[in-house]
Amino acid sequence: MMSMYTKNINTHLIEIKDYFKVAISVDCVIFGFAEDKLKVLLIKSDLNEYKGKWSLLGDIVRPDEELEKAAYRILSDRTGLENVYLEQVQTFGAVDRHPAGRVITVAYYSVVNLAGICLQAANPELHWVPVETIRDMAFDHRQILEVCLDRLQQQMMVQPVGFNLLPEKFSLRALQVLYEAVLRRELDRRNFRKKFLSMDLLDDLQEEESDVPHRPAKLYKFNFNKYEQHRKRYLAIAF
Amino acid sequence: MMSMYTKNINTHLIEIKDYFKVAISVDCVIFGFAEDKLKVLLIKSDLNEYKGKWSLLGDIVRPDEELEKAAYRILSDRTGLENVYLEQVQTFGAVDRHPAGRVITVAYYSVVNLAGICLQAANPELHWVPVETIRDMAFDHRQILEVCLDRLQQQMMVQPVGFNLLPEKFSLRALQVLYEAVLRRELDRRNFRKKFLSMDLLDDLQEEESDVPHRPAKLYKFNFNKYEQHRKRYLAIAF
DNA sequence: ACAAAAGTGTTCAACATACACCCATGA
DNA sequence: TCATGGGTGTATGTTGAACACTTTTGT
DSSP states (O other), rough: OOOHHHOOOTTSSOOOGGGGGGGGEEEEEEEEHHHHHHHHHHHESSSSGGTTTTTOOOEETOOOOOOOOHHHHHHHHOOOOOOOEEEEEEEEOOSSSSSSSOEEEEEEEOOOOOOOOOOOTTTEEEEEEGGGGGGOBBBHHHHHHHHHHHHHHHHHTTTGGGGGGGGGSSHHHHHHHHHHHTTTTTOOOOHHHHHHHHHHHHEEEEEOOOOOOOOOEEEEEEEEHHHHHHOOOOOOOOO | OOOOOOSOOOTTTGGGGGGGGGGEEEEEEEEETTEEEEEEEEEEOEEEEEEEEOEEHHHHHHHHTTHHHHHHHHHHHOOOOOOOOEEEEEOOHHHHHTTTEEEEEEEEEEOOOOOGGOOOOOOEEEEEGGGOOOOOBSSSHHHHHHHHHHHHHHHTTSSGGGGGOOOSOOOOOHHHHHHHHHHOOOOOOHHHHHHHHHOOOEOOOOOOOOSSSSSSOOEEEHHHHHHHHHHHOOOOOOO
């Protein structure tokens, strides 16, 4: 029974049937951004059925634990980060989705600044994998990833989630590369800059990049406070 | 044990603890439209704790049942309708949300043409309740309703879900009244008509209203096929 | 003839898109 | 001086918003 809390339900086979008819887990799709690519934090599955395949970070929810708390626990256990952006996406409950029995999983996605993370030394199997290189995954995790990626793309256009993927100080170029990587399309540089500068939510830090082999870019910081105050509501009917 | 399948987890107290550590249920927020008002199908709770309060339609998920199947089952049991629009919204898992123990519930919303529904005679407690009159509800159902209503409002602006709330043949006026009721704001008639007619997704049926004490309106039908083919993808970055 | 809702067009402002040149820096 | 990306403005088309009168029907 103890092992239920210390082992990971996705990487170690547990006879859930002996404890629960139905078990609840949380799976986290943790997005990061590095080398101009969108990445996801994944672990190699230990489970025989899925030996060597990539798996999301997940765990069962403890009987007295809130769902969101469980997601934060997984996140801080694996990345050491607290207070990160986290959002529930969807629940996956296919009867045969887990070989150990009926495991219904609630998927969350998170966006973190990958640069500020020391992966736990205890987990050499943990890797930041570029999203576009991912093919097979364990369980239905490929599908979960897909749905979370869709959600991220939608949110990026409507809320300032992207800034959590960058360091606090960033150039407009970095921001654009990020948007292009997540939305998977090229954007016009002048229009992109115009748009973000005209939103008036980027604080000009009066600083510049250094150590670049070309003209250094100005650095900005996203003003979350100003955003919270001037939040736009969404109006147009269009489909 | 048998009673778990025939009784409703939200209206009859069951000692879940004896069977499961955690139970999974599905709750359906079923929207309808009548008398120019958005309504939800609700039932009076039988549970002592929530005697007389409104409750969503829900039931526990059977061990071998897909989540979505469970939602469809609830829907067709209560409304007799098949093949309706149904969408998963969010999962609610607060530790104390159900007095019978830990019950994690997956919320779905549905939109149906209320006119085509005969409520099951076996359920005199079932009612179409105008959304704006709803105050207290059993459990956390008020919160669930709120979240589903938000989602419905968002979807209405981006996908043609609204048409499922109307009869097959409808006037532009009826469509506008529906949008105004769901989005809770007035819309300009000329702009509304222009927008929907220019989408070119409404088939002019060459029919008119009858028995109205004024000039009869033309009737239209939404062309779902055409929509599926010309689906817009959503582009602008705005927040 | 009157009441009640149907139907219709134009103007203006805001915003998305397309597009090309000069500038600052390090090598 | 060259290579590399940083930084800028204008013109055009589309779309949303505001707004008032005529038409058709039933009573």
